[in-house]
Amino acid sequence: MDVDERKAEAVAAAIIIILAALAVGSLLVAAGYYCYIGAKVSSRRKALKSPGSSPGDVRGREEPLDPPARKAEAEVEVVVSAPGAGVQVFAYKQLHSATGGFGRGNVVGHGSFGSVYKGALADGRRIAVKLMDRAGKQGEEEFKMEVDLLTRLRSQYLLSLVGYCSDGCHRMLVYEYMTNGGLQEHLYPTGGLRGGVSKLNWETRMKIALEAAKGLEYLHEHVNPPVIHRDFKSSNILLDKNFHAKVSDFGLAKLGSDKAGGHVSTRVLGTQGYVAPEYALTGHLTTKSDVYSYGVVLLELLTGRVPVDMKRPSGEGVLVSWALPRLTDREKVVQIMDPSLEERYTVKEVVQVAAIAAMCVQPEADYRPLMADVVQSLVPLVKHKSTAKVGSSSSFHHTPPKSPVMPGGSK
Ligand SMILES: Nc1ncnc2c1ncn2[C@@H]1O[C@H](COP(=O)(O)OP(=O)(O)OP(=O)(O)O)[C@@H](O)[C@H]1O
Numbered sequence: 491m492d493v494d495e496r497k498a499e500a501v502a503a504a505i506i507i508i509l510a511a512l513a514v515g516s517l518l519v520a521a522g523y524y525c526y527i528g529a530k531v532s533s534r535r536k537a538l539k540s541p542g543s544s545p546g547d548v549r550g551r552e553e554p555l556d557p558p559a560r561k562a563e564a565e566v567e568v569v570v571s572a573p574g575a576g577v578q579v580f581a582y583k584q585l586h587s588a589t590g591g592f593g594r595g596n597v598v599g600h601g602s603f604g605s606v607y608k609g610a611l612a613d614g615r616r617i618a619v620k621l622m623d624r625a626g627k628q629g630e631e632e633f634k635m636e637v638d639l640l641t642r643l644r645s646q647y648l649l650s651l652v653g654y655c656s657d658g659c660h661r662m663l664v665y666e667y668m669t670n671g672g673l674q675e676h677l678y679p680t681g682g683l684r685g686g687v688s689k690l691n692w693e694t695r696m697k698i699a700l701e702a703a704k705g706l707e708y709l710h711e712h713v714n715p716p717v718i719h720r721d722f723k724s725s726n727i728l729l730d731k732n733f734h735a736k737v738s739d740f741g742l743a744k745l746g747s748d749k750a751g752g753h754v755s756t757r758v759l760g761t762q763g764y765v766a767p768e769y770a771l772t773g774h775l776t777t778k779s780d781v782y783s784y785g786v787v788l789l790e791l792l793t794g795r796v797p798v799d800m801k802r803p804s805g806e807g808v809l810v811s812w813a814l815p816r817l818t819d820r821e822k823v824v825q826i827m828d829p830s831l832e833e834r835y836t837v838k839e840v841v842q843v844a845a846i847a848a849m850c851v852q853p854e855a856d857y858r859p860l861m862a863d864v865v866q867s868l869v870p871l872v873k874h875k876s877t878a879k880v881g882s883s884s885s886f887h888h889t890p891p892k893s894p895v896m897p898g899g900s901k
């Protein structure tokens with residue numbers, strides 16, 4: 491073997507050694523990374539599977555709602571059964587005294603499940619108590635399931651359940667109190683269909699639209715299995731003292747899916763004017779049914795009209811049918827805007843929101859967007875804007891507002 495051959499052999503041996511070292515190194519790095527990810531995942535699972543164990547916590551959380559990993563950035567806003575987030579169990583007496591004996595003066599609304607009372611707990615927390623007058627029919631089992639579901643869903647865009655009362659025959663749900671009540675009260679302030687003038691300006695409407703969209707996005711995409719609201723509507727969007735929006739009644743809507751007395755509960759069909767056509771016709775329910783209802787609420791925010799008003803002239807009674815052909819026409823869309831807005835909006839933004847609404851209320855469910863898409867489209871319309879305010883003569887309890895300013899300078 492001459493010198494050259496020996497040299498070549500040495501080089502080949504060196505290359506083999508380097509390659510082998512590289513392979514071993516890569517394996518070690520991969521194994522290390524695998525262990526790191528494994529540790530992260532298991533600690534994340536542990537965090538999700540160990541909810542708070544306050545005395546009032548409901549039982550039976552064997553199947554926690556796991557947010558999918560693909561929504562990592564959105565999870566920042568979401569807390570699933572965080573420690574200490576458990577609900578409280580109230581005795582009837584406690585809620586009786588918290589609401590002034592369920593006095594008439596404390597009634598803040600009535601719904602299909604009964605009356606809602608405002609109240610205050612001994613520690614000063616303000617609450618809303620929903621007194622269920624149909625508890626007998628729904629049964630204890632369903633009531634517990636309802637509480638369990640609400641306990642496990644936590645998002646800043648969903649109304650929080652403070653606790654519940656299951657004392658004797660009494661069934662009550664105790665929620666955080668939302669100072670400004672339901673969105674519909676602000677869109678149609680006199681309680682009548684057309685008489686009132688809304689004080690909600692464009693910026694506030696967009697903020698509400700975005701936050702409500704985030705509430706639905708959470709239900710559809712950040713919990714597993716997804717929760718379909720089934721009764722999304724303006725009265726189920728509640729507003730706090732700063733007009734931040736939270737979606738309510740997502741668990742109650744689920745309860746209503748069962749048959750009562752052999753008849754399909756009216757809640758199965760949601761509320762007139764908000765129900766997606768395929769659900770109304772076939773009972774086929776998907777998250778896209780909620781997207782349709784969301785589109786109807788967007789139309790309410792744009793036009794200031796209720797979803798169904800048969801007192802209107804022919805062809806204008808059903809909001810979706812009347813608005814849909816006008817939504818994609820720049821000239822026509824400004825003609826259907828809520829006169830209460832007094833043209834204080836930018837046409838560009840209106841056109842964008844109208845296009846989103848048009849997609850949401852498509853008769854074909856597959857053509858409707860996901861709520862995540864809706865959120866993405868609305869974010870730029872709300873971002874970088876100062877806290878939205880309502881008009882100057884609002885009769886609701888909130889910080890005195892300034893006159894609305896036309897964004898962008900022109901319409
Ligand atoms: N947490 C709350 N804080 C303040 N007000 C509330 C709260 N929950 C409900 N309300 C008020 O009570 C009203 C009735 O609410 P409820 O959910 O019982 O019925 P609804 O949403 O109008 O109709 P439905 O029962 O068909 O869903 C709401 O419109 C709102 O004004």
Ligand SMILES: [Mg+2]
Pocket residue numbers: 601725726738739
């Ligand atoms: Mg409601």
